[in-house]
Amino acid sequence: MQQLKASIKAKDYVSAWSRLMALADTVSDYPSLTSLCRLRKKLGDVGQRPGSRRVVRIAVLGGASTELLEDPLRLLIESQGLDVVLQCSEYNTFVQEILDPTSETIAFKPDVALLMVTAANIPRWPKSGDDVNAVNHTVDEVADYWLNLCARLHKQTSCEIILDNFHAMPTRPMGNLAAKTPWESSQFLARVNLRLGEKSPAYVHINDVAQLANQYGVRNWFDPRYWFHAKQPVSFDCLIPYVRNLARMVGALFGCSAKCLVLDLDNTLWGGVVGDDGVEGIRIGEGDAVGEAFKAFQEYVLKLKQRGVMLAVCSKNEEANALAPFQELSDMVLKRDDFVAFVANWEPKPDNIAAIASQLNIGLSVMVFVDDNPAEREHVRQRWPEVRVVELSDDPADYPRILDDAGCFEVMSISAEDQARTQQYQQNAERSQLQESAGDYQDYLKSLDQRAVIRPFEKKHIERITQLINKSNQFNLTTLRLTRSQVEAIMNDDSYVTVYVRLADRFGDNGLISVLIGKHVDEVIEIELWLMSCRVLKRNVEMLLLNHVVDMARSRGAVSLQGMYLPTPKNGLVKNLYPTLGFQDAGDMHDGGKKFGLAIENYDPFSAPIAIVDDY
Amino acid sequence: MNQEAIWEKLTETFREVFDEPDLVVRSETTAKDVLDWDSLTHIQLLVALEQTFEVRFNTGEVAGLADVGAMIELIASKVN
Numbered sequence: 001m002q003q004l005k006a007s008i009k010a011k012d013y014v015s016a017w018s019r020l021m022a023l024a025d026t027v028s029d030y031p032s033l034t035s036l037c038r039l040r041k042k043l044g045d046v047g048q049r050p051g052s053r054r055v056v057r058i059a060v061l062g063g064a065s066t067e068l069l070e071d072p073l074r075l076l077i078e079s080q081g082l083d084v085v086l087q088c089s090e091y092n093t094f095v096q097e098i099l100d101p102t103s104e105t106i107a108f109k110p111d112v113a114l115l116m117v118t119a120a121n122i123p124r125w126p127k128s129g130d131d132v133n134a135v136n137h138t139v140d141e142v143a144d145y146w147l148n149l150c151a152r153l154h155k156q157t158s159c160e161i162i163l164d165n166f167h168a169m170p171t172r173p174m175g176n177l178a179a180k181t182p183w184e185s186s187q188f189l190a191r192v193n194l195r196l197g198e199k200s201p202a203y204v205h206i207n208d209v210a211q212l213a214n215q216y217g218v219r220n221w222f223d224p225r226y227w228f229h230a231k232q233p234v235s236f237d238c239l240i241p242y243v244r245n246l247a248r249m250v251g252a253l254f255g256c257s258a259k260c261l262v263l264d265l266d267n268t269l270w271g272g273v274v275g276d277d278g279v280e281g282i283r284i285g286e287g288d289a290v291g292e293a294f295k296a297f298q299e300y301v302l303k304l305k306q307r308g309v310m311l312a313v314c315s316k317n318e319e320a321n322a323l324a325p326f327q328e329l330s331d332m333v334l335k336r337d338d339f340v341a342f343v344a345n346w347e348p349k350p351d352n353i354a355a356i357a358s359q360l361n362i363g364l365s366v367m368v369f370v371d372d373n374p375a376e377r378e379h380v381r382q383r384w385p386e387v388r389v390v391e392l393s394d395d396p397a398d399y400p401r402i403l404d405d406a407g408c409f410e411v412m413s414i415s416a417e418d419q420a421r422t423q424q425y426q427q428n429a430e431r432s433q434l435q436e437s438a439g440d441y442q443d444y445l446k447s448l449d450q451r452a453v454i455r456p457f458e459k460k461h462i463e464r465i466t467q468l469i470n471k472s473n474q475f476n477l478t479t480l481r482l483t484r485s486q487v488e489a490i491m492n493d494d495s496y497v498t499v500y501v502r503l504a505d506r507f508g509d510n511g512l513i514s515v516l517i518g519k520h521v522d523e524v525i526e527i528e529l530w531l532m533s534c535r536v537l538k539r540n541v542e543m544l545l546l547n548h549v550v551d552m553a554r555s556r557g558a559v560s561l562q563g564m565y566l567p568t569p570k571n572g573l574v575k576n577l578y579p580t581l582g583f584q585d586a587g588d589m590h591d592g593g594k595k596f597g598l599a600i601e602n603y604d605p606f607s608a609p610i611a612i613v614d615d616y
Numbered sequence: 617m618n619q620e621a622i623w624e625k626l627t628e629t630f631r632e633v634f635d636e637p638d639l640v641v642r643s644e645t646t647a648k649d650v651l652d653w654d655s656l657t658h659i660q661l662l663v664a665l666e667q668t669f670e671v672r673f674n675t676g677e678v679a680g681l682a683d684v685g686a687m688i689e690l691i692a693s694k695v696n
Contacts, residue, residue, distance in 0.1 A: 031632070031664040038635050067656055225675045226659065236663045 001035065008042055016043060018385070024079035026391075030236040037071035040078075054254055054481050055083040059110035059159070061094035063117035064233035072243045073114075080251030081365075091231065092121075098153045110159045111483060112250055114207075115150070118233045119166050119189060126183035135182040135191065143195035150204045158485040162205045162249050165193040167213030170222050202463070203485055205249055205412055212245055213238075248410040254481055255470035258388055258408040259362055261304060262353055264371035265315040265322055265344070269301075269334065270294050271396065275317055279324045285331025293396040298333035300400035305338050308418025309409050310360065310425060312341040314352045314369075319344040340425035349376050350383035360425060361534030363473050363570055368408045370399075415464045417511040427507035428535060442609065445540060448505040450610040452541070454548050457491040457498040464512045465500055468531060473570040476531040477563065477577065480517075495520050497552055501545055503536055504616045510536055514545055518553075518561070525553045527563040537573075543606035546581055550600050560600055562586065566593040581606075617695045622669075622688060629668050633661045643685030669695055 004023060007016035020040060027033050056077070060066050070088050077084045087108040089097045094115060097105040105113070123145050126135045150161045168186040178184040182191070193210050200206060213221040216238050223235035234242045251257065266273045271283030271290045283291040284298075305311050311334070315322050322344035326336040336342065341356045349371070357364050365386040371377055372392055381389045390406050392399060411418075431448065457465060466484040473479065482490070490496045501514040514532040518525040527549075532541060553561060563578045565571075566589070579585070582603075583596035631639045634652050647653040653661075662678060665671075665687065671694040673681075681687050 029667070031660075031667055034660050034664075035632060035635075068659065225673070225678055228675055229678045230655070230659055232659075 001032070004036075004039060008039060013043065020075075021079045022385075024075050028240060030239055033072055033075075033240055037075055040071070040075050053081060053083045055085060056250065056254060057085045057108065057111045058087070058250065059097075059105045059108055059113040060086060060088040061097055061105065061113055061115050062089065062233075063092055063094055063115075063121035064227075065091055065231040066116055066233075068230075068232065069116070069234075069239070069243060072239065073246065076243050076247035077250050080247055080256045082251065082254055082256065094121075095149065098149050101156060105153075106156050109157055112160045112162060112253060113153055113157070114246060115146075115161060115163045116233065117146075117164050117166075119169070119185070122166070122189075122192070125185070126188055128183060130183040132182045135188060139188065139191045139195050142192050143199055146196060147199055147201070147204065151201075154201075154203050154485065158483070158489060160203050160205065160253055160483050160485065162207050162246060163196070163200070164207045164209045165196055167210045167221060168218050170218045170224075202413070203483075205253070207246055207249060209242070212241060216241060244407070248407050249412070252410040252412050253470070253483065257366070257410050257471075258309075258368045259366040259471075260310040260312055260340075260356070260360060260368070261301065261409075262312045262314045262356060262367055262369045263301065264373065264376065265313060265317060265325075267372040267396075268370060268392075268399075269298060270325060270332075274325060275321045279328050282325060282329075284325065284329060290396065291331070293399075295331060295333055297396055297399040300403065302333055302338065304409060305422060306419070307409075307414055308411070308421050310340045310362075310421055311338055312356045312360075313339050313343060314349055314356065314371075315344045316346055316349070317344040337426070338422065340422055348379065350380050353380060353384065353387060361474065361537060366471075368406070370403060413463050413467070415467060417464055417467075420509070420511070424508065424510060424535065430507055431505070441538075445609045448507075448539070448609075450503060450505045450539060451613045451616045452504075452544060452610045453502040453615060454499060454545065454612060457487070457500060459488075459491075461500060461512055462487055462491070465515050468512070468515055468533065469529065472531040472533065473568070474534050474573045475537065476568075476571050477527070477574055478529055478566045479568050479571060480529045482529075490517060497525055497549065497556070499545060499548060499552075501532075501541060502616075503539070503541060503610070509616070514541055516545060516549060518549065520556055520558060523557065523559045525549065525556075525558045525561050527561060530563070534573075540606070540608035540610060542577065542581070544608040544610050544612070547605040547608070550598075550603050550605070553600055558600070561598040563596045563598070564589065564593055565596070566591070617692075619688070619692065622691055622695070625668055626665070626684070626688065626691065629664050630661070633657060633664050641684045643683065643688065645684040646682060665691065671695060 001023065004016060004019040007019055020036065020043065023036055027036055060070065066088055070086060074084050074086055087105060087110065089105055097103045122142060124138060124142060126138045146163060150163060153159065153161060166189040168189060172178055174181055174184050178187055181187060197206055221235060221238045223232065226232040226235065263269055271294055272281055274282050284294050285291045301311065313322065323336065325332055341359055343352045343356060353367060353369065354364070357367060364384050368388045368390060369380050370390045370392065377389045380387055388408050390403055392402055462484060466482065466487050469482050469487065491498055497518040497520060499516045500512055502512045503510040513536045515529065516527060517529040518527045549561065563583055565575060565578060567575065578596035583598045586595040586597040588594055627641055630641050631637055634650055634657065647658065662673060666673060669691050671691060677690060681690065
């Protein structure tokens with residue numbers, strides 16, 4: 001904090017911003033948070049903020065008082081890597097704001113609306129003595145009340161909506177009988193929460209306040225003094241977890257979540273040092289408290305993998321030693337095959353992490369590093385500030401909770417691709433081996449037996465398309481981010497040309513890996529968005545896609561394509577894509593971007609060793 | 617904790633909350649005398665004082681603390 005103040009005083013805004021963002025990431029007490037918010041205000045909008053940042057318009061709709069939440073919300077969303085424009089409605093006016101088409105919230109056209117509500121906003125409660133059917137009927141009515149409000153708001157603004165669910169009451173007037181009584185308040189709220197989760201459409205995201213309040217304890221979460229005094233929905237002790245949780249959800253909506261967990265081995269995944277203690281000497285598994293704690297951590301990590309997080313090993317070890325526990329010990333929950341990359345050597349860890357990132361074709365900012373050794377953590381932090389380094393304690397029993405609290409892997413949906421990701425990357429590793437054995441690259445591509453499905457956007461792929469749009473950084477010409485609703489609107493708008501590509505080869509399915517959106521203006525198709533997953537770089541997919549877009553442009557009566565390249569710190573890879581594909585330079589744009597044009601009359605289609613199929 | 621120590625910590629808390637490194641408060645100081653002391657910063661001030669002195673103000677006290685003298689008196693009664 002002192003360094004931050006000094007940076008501001010010295011007008012060194014670049015380091016002030018990076019210090020502020022780092023502190024915002026770790027701040028844990030309310031007075032420090034308010035100090036950071038004040039310093040944030042002092043900084044105003046001056047200076048260079050780290051990274052390329054998207055501006056997100058956020059409407060806050062509060063059923064309780066939200067004034068003290070606004071500055072923290074802005075700061076913690078900014079620390080996710082986004083810029084924020086906030087519109088906050090007056091206390092408990094959310095119904096009018098949503099229903100009145102001339103309200104400030106509707107006029108604001110938010111990207112995201114936060115419905116910050118509490119049990120005090122529940123429109124109706126069951127009657128004492130209601131049976132379970134009557135209670136469930138009320139549950140439906142209450143869930144529909146919220147979802148109808150969300151639907152109205154979404155219809156008018158196409159925004160994504162984050163809706164708070166409801167934590168249990170802090171007291172138990174019915175005592176233990178509550179557990180058997182459907183109409184009891186806490187049980188009723190739990191039923192409403194379940195129904196909201198079941199019935200929410202894709203644009204409604206539930207902020208799981210009920211679960212958070214459970215973790216912190218409802219009596220810590222809710223402070224009646226400040227509720228009576230100022231209608232504070234969350235106690236000041238728990239304000240940070242509440243706001244940070246919201247900020248992470250907003251971050252996840254705009255592609256700020258991590259993708260890969262890089263793990264050390266000795267004293268991180270098992271107790272002891274395998275090189276010194278031998279396979280039999282390390283502590284993992286039942287029969288030993290410390291071994292059980294490490295096993296529980298491996299089980300947590302396995303759950304992350306099952307929901308689509310890629311796992312990698314980065315260990316200072318002889319490779320044979322590092323592999324031995326995976327091969328020889330049945331108590332190891334994690335297996336060698338669970339990892340997409342396995343690096344065990346004596347090179348500096350920052351170098352190995354960079355190598356893993358490049359092997360997986362992902363950026364450092366989507367990597368999370370977990371290591372029990374503080375020196376290694378510091379080394380990585382200094383060298384790669386963008387890598388998220390988790391601060392472990394000295395007790396393996398804490399590891400699952402610490403990694404959980406770090407909240408790096410928040411996602412708004414899980415697609416089939418997520419669950420198959422590890423397999424896809426392993427297939428990639430096999431492909432690389434084939435590439436080494438294949439002499440000529442074109443021969444190699446032919447040997448892959450590639451098949452592609454190229455089609456306009458379809459409803460069933462909207463989720464994956466939105467996900468790619470919001471997280472692809474490298475092969476991405478314009479880095480235009482879109483919400484699911486915006487993608488859907490474009491899909492249904494005839495003036496747009498939309499294309500997705502799915503690709504399979506002899507090693508398996510790569511999934512949906514490329515997306516293009518063009519707008520038909522007069523006789524030109526203006527390519528507003530073109531991206532591709534880096535898993536399938538150099539497979540000639542971009543050439544195949546261009547052939548296809550030219551065909552579509554012709555059939556619509558267009559005579560040329562127009563493309564642009566908008567540079568970011570991450571998309572240097574495609575700086576020369578358009579010239580390489582035969583586009584002519586069409587001038588510079590004001591913010592460092594470049595325009596390109598392609599007349600399609602004499603376009604000579606590229607030959608790409610990929611068969612186009614209806615399905616595979 | 618003696619009065620002097622309470623004054624010192626309280627002044628420090630005021631300076632941090634209102635972001636005025638040279639702020640001086642007296643017994644008779646009220647919200648009118650300090651720039652930015654409004655109903656919102658009042659809550660932030662109380663939360664900061666609760667944390668600084670490891671005390672807890674009850675509901676009536678939260679609403680009733682009009683001047684610094686009353687705060688000092690209340691804090692002294694709770695910490696001692």
